[in-house]
Amino acid sequence: MPNSRHSRYDCNECTFRTLSCRHIAPEEFELIRRTSQQLLFKKGETILKQGAKASNLVYLHKGIVKFNFENEAGKSVILTIVTGPILLGGANLFFKEINLFSLIALEECEACLIDSKAMKKSLMNNGKYAIMMFEESTEMFKSAIFNFISLAHKQVHGRIADIILYLADQVYKSHKFTISFTKKEISEFAACSHENVITTLSKMNREGIISFEGKVLEIKDYDKLLEISKHG
């Protein structure tokens, strides 16, 4: 269960508020704020559940989240992985009332759940605000589409190279980072077996392209990874 702790983020300093107040009056934001709820999610906890009614948007202040789709057989795919601060769940808002996929915390996450209805009301009254929110909430598609494309015409080592580059450049923003998820999750992101992930990473390790001890991954030869990504 998400833990409703003492506020860590002061609503008056929140970046979401700052963004919003570029387009709507503070009094109007207050209406949105009042329907919102600040929560702390532990690693592994579900923030939005696939199949549930999409009654909330999520402003992720801090943390890392995976977009997880699970099929009838219980197999998962990770559509993409993102870090805060970012607005999530907008896709569900515009698509339909049902969440198409789950949002799951990969690390401890600070997030605000925002009532969709309250938000929609403000969007209707302010086109500029609507456009901005839409731009914010479609960010995730870009990375999902690039993963899609990587999947579509690269083989496993190319896809894994892409994932490492993506994590380094977009998520952890460093060439050395502690991954906050399992090999199985990497396999769900790369859409292959977890054995294949292990084999591929071990090979890259042996060849000195990366070093991967425990949970710490370091890119040793960025250019080589780029090359694998290109020809993979």
Added chain:
Amino acid sequence: MPNSRHSRYDCNECTFRTLSCRHIAPEEFELIRRTSQQLLFKKGETILKQGAKASNLVYLHKGIVKFNFENEAGKSVILTIVTGPILLGGANLFFKEINLFSLIALEECEACLIDSKAMKKSLMNNGKYAIMMFEESTEMFKSAIFNFISLAHKQVHGRIADIILYLADQVYKSHKFTISFTKKEISEFAACSHENVITTLSKMNREGIISFEGKVLEIKDYDKLLEISKHG
């Protein structure tokens, strides 16, 4: 070159106009209309070009269009295939100024190119209109995401079954249809080799699940296809 023929669609009867005028005044729509251009695209012609400036939205009155992404090596993936009437290119509008992928006519298409700037202006002035347009233009994502998921955890025969079902249910709306594209294009949609498409379709043909003569595909055993899709 697209052929600028004598108007087939009377702007006063256009479904896009009807939709728009639920939220904006006819005079305001007139501003959008004046910047628009009605065109006829022949099979194979590019409506929006990947990499070009995203200066237009496209309202597709009639026809079938593929979302095509081409990588540096010249290999293509088809993200999804859609039929008119539908609003296209919205993704590009909100993403960035550059088209992320091409839209290519698979059949003769009647379409209006709408100036992005004129449209954005109206969206800013009217939140409800903006929300409606977002909803319209994100439709394509749903099918692209489902194709993504199919790709991610099914093997080729499952993916091909999915594609046949998708074409029958969403595109041609019939269990018997004349496909307007090649086996190679199916392979770009299914993300596999074209030989694999041929082998798989031949097998389904032999087993009586479908019949596929020339360009005419007929689903003989819908339930069997569903089953292949499920376990695929």
Added chain:
DNA sequence: ACGCAAACATGAAAAATTGTAGGTTCGGAT
């Protein structure tokens, strides 16, 4: 009508990927 290029088709070999089976390590629950 002819020729050429693209699309279609098929089989066999090669490569990539998954599944299976073995065992080790790690961390949380009792």
Added chain:
DNA sequence: ATCCGAACCTACAATTTTTCATGTTTGCGT
């Protein structure tokens, strides 16, 4: 402290998929 399950790792067999080689058919431009 110990037990148990999950994650990790490796090798090998089984399967899927691609690649290659070859030949036929189709459709379009001249």
